[in-house]
Amino acid sequence: MKKRSFIFAILLCVFISIFIFRPRSESSPVINNPSPDTFGDSITTPSEDESNIPSESNADEEVEEEEKEVDLLEETxxxxxxxxxxxxxxxxxxxxxxxxxxxxxxxxxxxxxxxxxxxxxxxxxxxxxxxxxxxxxxxxxxxxxxxxxxxxxxxxxxxxxxxxxxxxxxxxxxxxxxxxxxxxxxxxxxxxxxxxxxxxxxxxxxxxxxxxxxxxxxxxxxxxxxxxxxxxxxxxxxxxxxxxxxxxxxxxxxxxxxxxxxxxxxxxxxxxxxxx
Ligand SMILES: [Zn+2]
Missing domain, CATH: 3.30.1380.10 (Muramoyl-pentapeptide Carboxypeptidase; domain 2)
Known part of the structure; x- marks a missing residue:
């Protein structure tokens, strides 16, 4: 019995440490509220919700728009x-x-x-x-x-x-x-x-x-x-x-x-x- 509860206690510890030390990037405030100082970093931080990063997504849109317009000139x-x-x-x-x-x-x-x-x-x-x-x-x-x-x-x-x-x-x-x-x-x-x-x-x-x-x-x-x-x-x-x-x-x-x-x-x- 003693051995079983010891193993249980160890498993519990491992579980708790995984929970405490899990990667925090998903909830990091840096991504959703970029400040001028950290902004450059936030661009390279992987995120599923990139639409919340204003400058990067706008830049992408502009590039796409430009490409479209160049094509348009050739098309016309x-x-x-x-x-x-x-x-x-x-x-x-x-x-x-x-x-x-x-x-x-x-x-x-x-x-x-x-x-x-x-x-x-x-x-x-x-x-x-x-x-x-x-x-x-x-x-x-x-x-x-x-x-x-x-x-x-x-x-x-x-x-x-x-x-x-x-x-x-x-x-x-x-x-x-x-x-x-x-x-x-x-x-x-x-x-x-x-x-x-x-x-x-x-x-x-x-x-x-x-x-x-x-x-x-x-x-x-x-x-x-x-x-x-x-x-x-x-x-x-x-x-x-x-x-x-x-x-x-x-x-x-x-x-x-x-x-x-x-x-x-x-x-x-x-x-x-x-x-x-
Ligand atoms: Zn004229």
Missing amino acids: SHIDDDGKVIVDNTDDILVLVNKNRNLPSDYVPDDLVVPNVRFTFEGFDEKKQMRKEAAEALEELFKAAEEEGIYLFAVSGYRSYNRQKYLFDTRAARDGFEEANKLTAYPGQSEHQTGLAMDVSCQSVGFDLTQKFGQTVEGIWLKENAHKFGFIIRYQEDKVDITGYSYEPWHIRYVGKEAAKEIYERNITLEEYLGA
């Missing part, structure tokens, strides 16, 4: 016989057109209208037009500006492939191909062909499309407020390497309110937004 284009990348999502308000991504030469938006805003010239012209959704957003933008005493003038919106070709060829003949390619979009590579862009100016710079516009009250207002109406300043001063174009404080591009807000707040380009 094809390579033609000359090796040029041609975009397929021509009617998408997030269509990305730049020096690497061309619109088809025969692309004409089918919902072009003339926005009811102040222009620098009278009478109808092809370049007064924008796609309907962008035109309506531009009307709202101009109205809001005017309510604050800001008088913007629309200069140039939709531009056909042939018109762009004429402008480019004229400039190239005068200044050479390289110089022309810096300042004038190559045909098929102009956002104006999308019907989603508008060049805007003001009286104090003589209604010109000049970088000085960026320092006028109108230019500053536009920079700070365009996103509220779904527009972005497409070619920023510090983003020339990414966009491939010089600073154009006058060129606004419609992308919709959601994208415009994010692009503005993160101070990024459309290329970066789309993961290019």
Whole structure:
């Protein structure tokens, strides 16, 4: 009998020690409430409930999102016989057109209208037009500006492939191909062909499309407020390497309110937004 209770006592001790000294990682407060100091460690701590670790899970989501967007850019284009990348999502308000991504030469938006805003010239012209959704957003933008005493003038919106070709060829003949390619979009590579862009100016710079516009009250207002109406300043001063174009404080591009807000707040380009 004595031997039996001795064995029982030993087993009980072993049992109690296992309970006391069991690994505590599952209940460790470090994981669920990471402090700045222990945060780095908590990432490497195995946990079944990783969704409680904010930074790591967000980083994962961002990576996934980026991968999705990169794929999206490839999915929205094809390579033609000359090796040029041609975009397929021509009617998408997030269509990305730049020096690497061309619109088809025969692309004409089918919902072009003339926005009811102040222009620098009278009478109808092809370049007064924008796609309907962008035109309506531009009307709202101009109205809001005017309510604050800001008088913007629309200069140039939709531009056909042939018109762009004429402008480019004229400039190239005068200044050479390289110089022309810096300042004038190559045909098929102009956002104006999308019907989603508008060049805007003001009286104090003589209604010109000049970088000085960026320092006028109108230019500053536009920079700070365009996103509220779904527009972005497409070619920023510090983003020339990414966009491939010089600073154009006058060129606004419609992308919709959601994208415009994010692009503005993160101070990024459309290329970066789309993961290019
Ligand atoms: Zn422009």
